[in-house]
Amino acid sequence: MMGTLGRYFFMRYVITTFWFLVGIFSLVFIIDFSEQASRLANLPRYSISGALLMTALRIPLILQQTIPFVALFSAMAALISLNRRYELVVTRAAGISVWQFLRPFILGSFLFGVLAVVALNPLAAWGTKRGEALLAEWGSTRNADAGSIPWLRQIYNGTDTIIGARSVQDNGTTLLNVTVIHFDPQGTIILRQDAASAKLEDGYWLLNDVTETRNGQLPQRLKTAQLATNLKPEFVQERLAKADSIQFFDLPRKIEVARSFGFSTNGMETQFHSMLSLPLLLVAMTLIAACVSLKFSRFNQSRSVILGGILSGFVLYVVTVLVKAFGSSGIVPPFVAAWLPVVVAMALGSTILLNQEDG
Incomplete structure (x- = not known):
């Protein structure tokens, strides 16, 4: 029974995440294409097809930044939908605890993070380099990161x-x-x-x-x-x-080479640990989503509760980025900068769920 139910919940999470990704991809593509078209229109070799290609190359890097929010919103949407259809009510009535029926969502978010690290990150790094090469071929004298x-x-x-x-x-x-x-x-x-x-x-x-x-x-x-x-x-x-233009799998070798030349490796080490901790960051986002989505409501979830979940996820993301900046600058050790926000968020999410479900 739990195997069948678990697969059902897992597929609901996957389908919801897929449609969130499609929606964000479409929105980002339209916005970025408009920006690229206005910014590059004066280049000698500019064309509409070239602007479309430039946007396509930039999309993986932009999507990589939105992954934590996709995990948060997809978990919230899936759990709220299951609540409104009484499916979680029936699941609880069958004697299945919240920790049991959350496993498929936690597994789904963890695999989502792994996929982002092993597939999306290398694609984003390749797209960034290819995009810079295209700009140079088109006669651009401006680099987005020239400073x-x-x-x-x-x-x-x-x-x-x-x-x-x-x-x-x-x-x-x-x-x-x-x-x-x-x-x-x-x-x-x-x-x-x-x-x-x-x-x-x-x-x-x-x-x-x-x-x-x-x-x-x-x-x-x-x-x-x-x-x-x-x-x-x-x-x-x-x-x-630049640390964010290096593929995840190349970072360990780059760190060793940089050390051999006496360069600071804080930026690359922080990037490496941030990518390594991404799957657990998405698990933390899923726990936050569960904290605000498991209360039963047939027609409407409390707007204040949903807003609280969104704000909590946003605060976690901002803190993660801020501490990552501290790690890159050497103020905080890279390992601590990448893992501390994730560990604290998972502990807080688990504590709140324990208090809500088990008293």
Whole structure:
């Protein structure tokens, strides 16, 4: 009996979650397409099909941010629907406790979180990189995260050089809209090179479509130029890579490489533990949904109770993001930053349910 009932409840949760995802996908697609169309319309190679493709590439990353709310709302909707149809009433009358009939929902939310980590996250990382590449191909000189892209400094063969770019591809080994500034030993600027792109090769940067400007001389245009370097691709990738653009399965290796170069790994460690704790975060959201959805009401759930559940889920999400920021900045250990809100939320949800159901 419990096996059949459990499968029924599980399928109800899956179907409800699916339709929530379809609804959010459609809404986000329309809004993001409108935004992309207005933002990219002035690019030389812009087209409607290109804007549709750009939106499709961005959707997984946006959906990834909404996953906790989807879990909350789908659990609330499924439980309220079962209550209104007397199905939970009959289940309780059959002697099945709340902890038994909640198992399918908890299992469903946990599997939903696992699917988001192993499938949606890699797709979002790939879509982000591909979207940046498309922007560069269309002639965009603006990167959405340009303010977070650091400048590289190299000292090689007695020359001090600073390299900056507006856009980064291939995890940092390809730079677009590049500016290279050369200094002499006294710290005076002796040469500036502006290039359309720079590719890190073995022992040098290959600059394309270069304009060289020296003190007291007219600018000189070159098709290509080489800048000798001792920077290794692994170093540049770790220096320029952003934690949220790295696939979950690549994060452990990236963390080890970054440590070997002496870089701070707080951001990547926090991202890794956040993705690792996501399935349990969705379980916590399901427990919060159960706290406000299990009281029987034939026609109407209390609006204040439902609003309280939504606000509780929103507060949990905000606290999770806030503590994650603390972990990325090194204020809080990454492990604590990722797991503490989840553990506390699960404990509070379980405590409230115990008080409601068992007194």
